[in-house]
Amino acid sequence: MTLSLPRRAALRGVAALPFAGHAAVAQPAAAPRRGGVLKYATLGLDTSDPHRHTGAIGVQQAYVEGLTSLTASGGVEPMLAEAFEVSPDGRVYTFRIRQDVRFHNGDILTAADVVANMERIRTKIRGGWLTTAMHQAEAIEAPDARTVVLRLKEPFAPLLNLASELWILSPKSPGWEETITQPIGTGPFTFGEWQPKVRFYAPAFPGYWQVGKPYLAAVEFDLREVADPGLALRAGDLHVAAVTRDRLRPLLRDAALHARPIRDTxxxxxxxxxxxxxxxxxxxxxxxxxxxxxxxxxxxxxxxxxxxxxxxxxxxxxxxxxxxxxxxxxxxxxxxxxxxxxxxxxxxxxxxxxxxxxxxxxxxxxxxxxxxxxxxxxxxxxxxxxxxxxxxxxxxxxxxxxxxxxxxxxxxxxxxxxxxxxxxxxxxxxxxxxxxxxxxxxxxxxxxxxxxxxxxxxxxxxxxxxxxxxxxxxxxQSVIVNRDEVQGWEPGFTWSPHWASGGIARTWLKA
CATH class of the missing domain: 3.10.105.10 (Dipeptide-binding Protein; Domain 3)
Incomplete structure (x- = not known):
C-alpha cells in the first residue's frame, strides 16, 4: 500500500458507498473456530514504545489496551476500567480497574500500574497528545488496588476519548526507564516478532481477560508499503487489507471479498x-x-x-x-x-x-x-x-x-x-x-x-x-477489504484493529 491513501484515509457512511450492498456481511451463526493466523495489512508500526508513537496506531491495540475504548460508532466504552466517573466540574476522573486482568507476564493489573503509566507519560515522554492530558494532572492517586483518581488543574474534555490511546503497560517492560523495547501489555495478542517495515507477528495471549478470546492463534501484520494488495487478497496471502479507491472496483466483482468503511474520515x-x-x-x-x-x-x-x-x-x-x-x-x-x-x-x-x-x-x-x-x-x-x-x-x-x-x-x-x-x-x-x-x-x-x-x-x-x-x-472514508473466511470482524471507528466490543479478539477464520 502507498502511505498516502490507505494509511491515512476515510468517508461518509456505508449507505453512500457504491458497494454498500456488497459490503453487508451477516455475522456467522456457527460457533467460532479456534486457531489460524490472520494476515492483516492496514497501518504500520513506528515504534516498540507505545507511549512514544507518532501516529501509526493500527497495530499497537493488538497487544496494549487503554482504560477506555472507542466503539465502532465513535462513542466511549469501558476497557481496562470497568467503570469511570467524572466530577461535575470536569476536573476529577475516577476509574474502577477491571478485576483479574493480567499482563502478558502473568502479573495482575493494579491501580498502581495505571498510575505508573500516567506518571511515565507525564515525566518521560516529550510531545504528543498523551502528554497534553497528563500535564494537566494535579495529582494521580491509587486509593486502593482497583481505583485510580486523576485530579486535573482544569477541565480537560477530551480525556475519556484520549484514554483509549493511553495504553497501559507493565512497568516491568524492558526499557521502561528509557525506550520500551519489549512492551508487556494486556491485549488479546502479545508483542512477538517485529521486523520494521516488513512484518509484525503477534501470538495469542491465553490469559486474556475476555474469557474464551481471542479465537485466532496469532495475527501477522504486513508492514510493507505495497501499492496494490488486491492480488494478495485474492490469493489468500492477506485476509484483511486497506485498499485505495482506485484499486477497489475490481475487488468488488469477487464474491469472496467484502469491502467496508472505517467510520471516521x-x-x-x-x-x-x-x-x-x-x-x-x-x-x-x-x-x-x-x-x-x-x-x-x-x-x-x-x-x-x-x-x-x-x-x-x-x-x-x-x-x-x-x-x-x-x-x-x-x-x-x-x-x-x-x-x-x-x-x-x-x-x-x-x-x-x-x-x-x-x-x-x-x-x-x-x-x-x-x-x-x-x-x-x-x-x-x-x-x-x-x-x-x-x-x-x-x-x-x-x-x-x-x-x-x-x-x-x-x-x-x-x-x-x-x-x-x-x-x-x-x-x-x-x-x-x-x-x-x-x-x-x-x-x-x-x-x-x-x-x-x-x-x-x-x-x-x-x-x-x-x-x-x-x-x-x-x-x-477509508475502505478495508476482508476475505470471506474472516468471520466476526468489521472495521472500527479509527484504524484500531481491536476495541472492547469488537475487532480481532472476536475474529475467527472459517476452514
Whole structure:
C-alpha cells in the first residue's frame, strides 16, 4: 500500500458507498473456530514504545489496551476500567480497574500500574497528545488496588476519548526507564516478532481477560508499503487489507471479498509554510490565489469519487463540530482562476518569475493539484516522498506548499492539537505558531459544557481560516477489504484493529 491513501484515509457512511450492498456481511451463526493466523495489512508500526508513537496506531491495540475504548460508532466504552466517573466540574476522573486482568507476564493489573503509566507519560515522554492530558494532572492517586483518581488543574474534555490511546503497560517492560523495547501489555495478542517495515507477528495471549478470546492463534501484520494488495487478497496471502479507491472496483466483482468503511474520515488539505514563509507567500492574497485555483470537487472526485465530501472544515456534516454556515460561506467551494490571477496582480506577483516548492507523500491526487497551480503560470518543483522523507523535508521549512491528508482520530482535539505551537507533528500544517489560536483551543479543551465547547472550537477554526494557514479540500472514508473466511470482524471507528466490543479478539477464520 502507498502511505498516502490507505494509511491515512476515510468517508461518509456505508449507505453512500457504491458497494454498500456488497459490503453487508451477516455475522456467522456457527460457533467460532479456534486457531489460524490472520494476515492483516492496514497501518504500520513506528515504534516498540507505545507511549512514544507518532501516529501509526493500527497495530499497537493488538497487544496494549487503554482504560477506555472507542466503539465502532465513535462513542466511549469501558476497557481496562470497568467503570469511570467524572466530577461535575470536569476536573476529577475516577476509574474502577477491571478485576483479574493480567499482563502478558502473568502479573495482575493494579491501580498502581495505571498510575505508573500516567506518571511515565507525564515525566518521560516529550510531545504528543498523551502528554497534553497528563500535564494537566494535579495529582494521580491509587486509593486502593482497583481505583485510580486523576485530579486535573482544569477541565480537560477530551480525556475519556484520549484514554483509549493511553495504553497501559507493565512497568516491568524492558526499557521502561528509557525506550520500551519489549512492551508487556494486556491485549488479546502479545508483542512477538517485529521486523520494521516488513512484518509484525503477534501470538495469542491465553490469559486474556475476555474469557474464551481471542479465537485466532496469532495475527501477522504486513508492514510493507505495497501499492496494490488486491492480488494478495485474492490469493489468500492477506485476509484483511486497506485498499485505495482506485484499486477497489475490481475487488468488488469477487464474491469472496467484502469491502467496508472505517467510520471516521480522512481530511485532505493544502498547507502553506507558516513557520518560515518565503515571499510572496507571506501575503494572504497569494495564498488565496492558490485556493481559488484549485477545483476542490475535481480533486476529491479523483480521491474518492462521488462519495467524497467537499467542505472547508476538518469534520463532515453530522459531526457535532460541523458548522453549516461556515460551510456555506466557503469562498473556495468552486474554482475561480480569474479571481486567482487578479489577486496575484494586486500582490504584484508575476507567476512566471517564481518557482514554487511543493511537498507531498507519494500519491496521485497531489499531482492533480500541482497541475491546477501550474495553470496560474507558476513553475512548480513537486517532490513526492515516503513518510520518513516527507517528515524530514517538511521539518526543514524550505518549501512553499504542502499537500497532505490526516486520518481518523479518537477525538476532535487530536486534530486541533496539531495546529498548536507546541503540538505533535505540526509540520503537515506548516508549523503554525499562533498564541491566539493556542488560547482558543485551550479554552475549548477546558470547557465542560458541550455546547460552549463546540462554539469555542468553531472560534479556533475561524481563526485558522482568517489567517489562511491552510485550506481544506474535503473528506473521504477509508475502505478495508476482508476475505470471506474472516468471520466476526468489521472495521472500527479509527484504524484500531481491536476495541472492547469488537475487532480481532472476536475474529475467527472459517476452514
Amino acid at each position: 480522512t481530511w485532505y488539505f493544502v498547507s502553506f509554510n507558516n513557520r518560515r514563509p518565503a515571499k510572496p507567500f507571506d501575503d494572504a492574497r497569494v495564498r488565496r490565489a492558490i485556493g481559488h485555483a484549485i477545483d476542490k470537487r475535481a480533486v476529491m472526485n479523483f480521491v474518492a469519487g462521488r462519495d467524497a465530501i467537499v467542505t472547508n472544515q476538518m469534520v463532515i456534516p453530522g459531526n457535532i463540530h460541523f458548522d453549516q454556515a461556515t460551510h456555506d460561506a466557503d469562498i473556495f467551494a468552486k474554482p475561480d482562476p480569474q479571481r486567482a490571477r487578479a489577486l496575484l496582480r494586486e500582490a504584484g506577483v508575476d507567476p512566471a518569475k517564481r518557482r514554487l516548492d511543493v511537498i507531498s507523500w507519494q500519491g496521485a491526487w497531489p499531482q492533480a493539484v500541482v497541475q491546477m497551480i501550474k495553470a496560474l503560470g507558476f513553475e512548480v518543483n513537486h517532490v513526492a516522498l515516503d513518510d520518513i522523507g516527507a517528515q524530514r523535508r517538511l521539518g526543514q521549512y524550505d518549501w512553499d506548499i504542502a499537500l497532505f491528508e490526516s486520518g481518523p482520530r479518537a477525538d476532535i482535539f487530536l486534530r486541533y492539537v496539531r495546529l498548536m505551537s507546541d503540538g505533535p507533528n505540526p509540520v503537515l500544517w506548516g508549523g503554525i505558531q499562533d498564541e491566539v489560536l493556542d488560547g482558543l483551543i485551550d479554552k475549548a479543551v477546558a470547557e465542560p459544557d458541550q455546547a460552549r465547547r463546540v462554539a469555542n472550537y468553531l472560534a479556533a477554526w475561524k481563526r485558522v481560516m482568517a489567517q489562511d494557514y491552510f485550506y481544506v479540500l474535503g473528506h473521504e
